[in-house]
Amino acid sequence: MIRFEHVTKGYPDGFEALQDLSFEIGQGEMVFVTGHSGAGKTTLLRLIGLIETCTRGEVQVGGHNLARIERNQLPYFRRKVGMVFQDHRLLGDRTVFDNVALPLVVVGAGHKEVGRRVRAALDKVDLLKKEKLFPVALSAGEQQRVGIARAIVTRPPVLLADEPTGNLDPDLSVEIMRLFREFNQVGATTVVASHDWGLISRMGRRILVLRGGRLMGDGIAGGDVG
């Protein structure tokens, strides 16, 4: 589903955030990406979500070479990739419902369908009762869950999350990670970046370890993780 072949990402200032990265993530797989701050986790996710393009090598998602996707095709690609951000990027002037509805509204879904799907997504993250509130009225954990509901409301085949538990206490973090595991179990290929080794090593899933932009380890915790 996701395939990196000798991928190098140099930023315009010449700094190479990722160097010669190769790996493959199968369809329906759930993978964690870890490493210290600055290791390149965010950059890796941004390459998959086509927010950045690599400077060398090739990134493939769903069989498409991302370098070949034209600018006017970008929105249609993005609709197949759900993204969760560390700062959740909710719109403060819209209710929880409207925030979650956004990906459906941009594709022109009808009112009924929007209502049905938004409520289903909010139900999954257990926020059905807060749909009329504005993001400021929610706790950090709840805000993050709204961001997750928005990412999964269209049931995208690929789900990306960048430090989704970055600001949360350990109990909430476990809860959020369980949510991702649930979505993965219903079929979404899921990639979660997190520096919280203690948390992800207990999830029993494959982990990619980055250091200084290079792949230092690839395996299940307790196994051969370097």
Added chain:
Amino acid sequence: MREAPSAQATPRGRLNLGYGLHRHLEAALDSLSALLESPLSTLMTAAVLGIALALPAGLHMVLGDLQRLTGDWQASAGISLFLELGATPAQAQGLQAELQQDERFSEVRLTAPRQALDEFRDSSGFAEALGLLQSNPLPFVLAVTPSPQQREPALMDALVAELKAHPAVELAQFDLRWLQRFHAMTEVAERVVRVLALLLSIGVLLVVGNTIRLEIQGRRDEIEVCKLVGATNGFIRRPFLYIGAWYGVLGGLLAWLLVSLSLWQLAGPVRRLAGLYHSEFRLGGTGFVTFGLLLAGGALLGLLGAWLAVGRHLDRLEPDRIR
């Protein structure tokens, strides 16, 4: 990714076709209610647009009225031929007959000295003084109305010169030369108004463009998030285009009000002034057509201004730096 399960699998072309009329209506009303949420700043922008639209529109209407008026007067304007004092009635009638043959004139009226004196006595209030005159000092007068084809200023001048050269004619006078000049002046003024309209239209574009630019900056986050969840440029552009169009419509509405109010204010004085010249001249009101034109013109300019601004500023808000 072929296995994409549902809504997001919308094929490319469908979005626009499926974007039905009711959605456009919805988007239009959304934009309007967004504008009305900050009524004061909306009103101020609309007022600037209204003034910019009202100025050329109002001037154009007043000038149109004046041109129609002077045109009418010109149509009825004739040439007065004063014959030599010694001319006999036979000579005068001969000249009248001669001119009536000429197809360049539609009407030739003869006024005898006697008749002219009576008219003068009745209308001038100099009856006493005129009574003292030994003999009638007035000549035969031929009032010549040129045919409609002769009303070009140049032709008129040639005609007057030709008539003046006739041996029996002492004096040929085109009655409303000043009117001709005035008419020509209104034509120049009309041109000035057209240039003004062009400049002010550009002003409207700039004002709307700048307003939209600020709007885009204020909604940066929203635009970026929309792009991240797969909004097309068309989707993102749409509300701004509607906002621009609404500003134009509101500006057109205000312009119509301004012009109507001004004309209404001017109506009284103009009627009095016209009365002094025994004229029925009235300023035309702002009719339905003007109303429609101002609204449509405003909407079009607003849309264009927004479109230019959106084109310039939206691309800079890509959440990514791809290509």
